[in-house]
Amino acid sequence: MSGKMTDLHRAASLVPDGATISFGGFTIQRHPMAFVYELIRLGKRNLYLFGHSPGGDWDLLIGAGSVKRVELAYEADEAFNTVGPRWRRAVERGEIEWEDYSNFSMVARFTAGAMGIPFMPVRSLLGSDVLAKKALTSSQRRSDSRTSPKKAHVMTSPFNPGERVVLVPAIQTDFAVLHVQKATDGGTVRIEGQTFADVQQAMCARTVIVTAEEIVEEDALRLEPERNPIPNFAVTHVCHVPFGAHPYAVFHYYDYDPLQLKEYHEGARDDATFRRYLDKYVTGVKDHAEYLEAIGGRTRLETLKASPSLGYSPDLKRRRL
Amino acid sequence: MASPAYTLTELMAVVAAREIKDGEVVFAGTGLPMLGVMLAQRTHAPHCVIIFEAGTVASELAHLPMSVGDPRAMRRAATAAGLMEVFTYVLQAGRVDVGFLSGAQVDRFGNINSTSIGRNPRHPSVRFSGSGGACDIACLAKRTVIIAKHEARRFPEKVDYITSPGWLKGGTSRRDAGLVRGGPEAVVTTMGVMRFRPKTKAAYLASFHPGLTPGSVAKATGFALDTKGAVETPAPTPGELRILREEVDPEGIFLG
Numbered sequence: 009m010s011g012k013m014t015d016l017h018r019a020a021s022l023v024p025d026g027a028t029i030s031f032g033g034f035t036i037q038r039h040p041m042a043f044v045y046e047l048i049r050l051g052k053r054n055l056y057l058f059g060h061s062p063g064g065d066w067d068l069l070i071g072a073g074s075v076k077r078v079e080l081a082y083e084a085d086e087a088f089n090t091v092g093p094r095w096r097r098a099v100e101r102g103e104i105e106w107e108d109y110s111n112f113s114m115v116a117r118f119t120a121g122a123m124g125i126p127f128m129p130v131r132s133l134l135g136s137d138v139l140a141k142k143a144l145t146s147s148q149r150r151s152d153s154r155t156s157p158k159k160a161h162v163m164t165s166p167f168n169p170g171e172r173v174v175l176v177p178a179i180q181t182d183f184a185v186l187h188v189q190k191a192t193d194g195g196t197v198r199i200e201g202q203t204f205a206d207v208q209q210a211m212c213a214r215t216v217i218v219t220a221e222e223i224v225e226e227d228a229l230r231l232e233p234e235r236n237p238i239p240n241f242a243v244t245h246v247c248h249v250p251f252g253a254h255p256y257a258v259f260h261y262y263d264y265d266p267l268q269l270k271e272y273h274e275g276a277r278d279d280a281t282f283r284r285y286l287d288k289y290v291t292g293v294k295d296h297a298e299y300l301e302a303i304g305g306r307t308r309l310e311t312l313k314a315s316p317s318l319g320y321s322p323d324l325k326r327r328r329l
Numbered sequence: 330m331a332s333p334a335y336t337l338t339e340l341m342a343v344v345a346a347r348e349i350k351d352g353e354v355v356f357a358g359t360g361l362p363m364l365g366v367m368l369a370q371r372t373h374a375p376h377c378v379i380i381f382e383a384g385t386v387a388s389e390l391a392h393l394p395m396s397v398g399d400p401r402a403m404r405r406a407a408t409a410a411g412l413m414e415v416f417t418y419v420l421q422a423g424r425v426d427v428g429f430l431s432g433a434q435v436d437r438f439g440n441i442n443s444t445s446i447g448r449n450p451r452h453p454s455v456r457f458s459g460s461g462g463a464c465d466i467a468c469l470a471k472r473t474v475i476i477a478k479h480e481a482r483r484f485p486e487k488v489d490y491i492t493s494p495g496w497l498k499g500g501t502s503r504r505d506a507g508l509v510r511g512g513p514e515a516v517v518t519t520m521g522v523m524r525f526r527p528k529t530k531a532a533y534l535a536s537f538h539p540g541l542t543p544g545s546v547a548k549a550t551g552f553a554l555d556t557k558g559a560v561e562t563p564a565p566t567p568g569e570l571r572i573l574r575e576e577v578d579p580e581g582i583f584l585g
Contacts, residue, residue, distance in 0.1 A: 034383045034398035034412075060412060061383075061398070061461055082461035086359045087395035087582070091458045099445070099456040108444060111382060112416040112465035119413055131421055132465040135494035135506035141450050162507075172507030201403050202384035203411035259400040320400035322392055327581050 011193035012246045019217050019245050020046035028056040028154050031065050032186035032206040035086045036264050039065035040187035040219050042252040042296040048072045056154045058179050060114040060205055067092035071282050077105040081114045088269045093276035107144045113176045115205045120178035121212030129173035184213035187253045191220035195243030196229045196236050201259030207237045216242055219249040221261050251300055262312040263321040268303055270329055335565050337519055338584055339573055343565040344517050348474045352376045353426035356466050360583055361476045362429030367577045382462040384411045393582045420469045428470030430463050434488040435477050437532045437552040439495025439513030442488035450490050460492045467493030472514040479518035485551040496530035520546045536562040
């Protein structure tokens, strides 16, 4: 290992209890799942998560009891399940603290943090309860510097009194963790397909950990620098983690795994079966290599392989599993 | 009565597709809106542009995505970027003609709840996924079309939580709140299609699906539904059904 290369265990060990953290990806694609599994194995507690549309990455961490507070727009696997089952239970039982935003306002908040400005104006949220109602109390906000002292602020434009905007507070996190297609040991990163808010999330974090399907030579990525969206010096650690987003998709590499997602969503419905899932696939296995064996190894992974022309698997069985 | 030659989902997808005009920029969500926009592209609106909030512009879908961030959304997209590019340059700047929304509750002014059930959102009896991009689409698209399951409890007088603002309290209240454009145009439900009166912005029944009556739809609505002038929803044509089944969703992802 040289440069910024490290392994998953060492990288996840950098995260202290109580850290603020965001994960890349969007609902069913490119979440750094292997990193999340390792955080759970390490028994992390009291994490503060920031996200726009996370999926099972958050649901597992919430179910494992690793999370104290979240700020989010959405938590679900979309057509696989319209609400994250552990997120739902945690809210209904009062086991988690949270604040609701919208996708645009969360991404605007990451962008403000990434740009080094205190807030971002948006024309969204006006008239909604996302703006009017607060899930966190003002004492919860005031007593904890990890949360903005105020949810949002409505402002009249200083240039035109007829225009109103909502200011949303910048986010700066201790960690951002991304799972991408390619990276170098120098921290150059190639994201293929949709970038989601990965770039903004990385640039508003103090420590940026990138897990990648492939580690490639600098020359390979520097031939097309316009396709490398994150300044390499901002990336602090790089891990080589093939199938690091499983059971979620990575464009050009593999599709999501409908069988695994079905097993998760059925298991996560109640506490006992969720525990069994966690034990079978996360805490009961040593590392990501053992995880990949537990989910069915090469035989299963072969069924998810992306077609080179489409970037996903056109023959993937997605219904009547 | 003979059972119709199509399912309710097929009928709703066709009705949703008909809301899209040729050449429009469409912000589509997962499920029925994807069926609708893919059908529209293959029938009366070949030049409509599909935008997914996760970052793709002008996809030419070959396989139904199960998420707006699905790798399938990348197929022949003209541009791929991230959420910020789509939300700012496309949606906030006013370049989206029609956005599709759905939720657990919809009220008479087309306000939508996809956050939680219960008066106090700090202690909800049922929690849902949350807004995602719905609030943003509701605020910033030029118009919206809402898809919803038609049951009295899902159409209350007032939603428990306004995740996505519709006409708010009716009249000019949406504009008064500072929203610069937009508002719901139609609610496509499992029983019919509602639209909104031009001045009061209150919902009325524009059409009821074949086999139903205006009275039966009103009975399944939690607020007093104006049914004056409602007509029967035109049934899907054999051509629309063939395209839906054979080209849009041959895997049965959403058609079942």
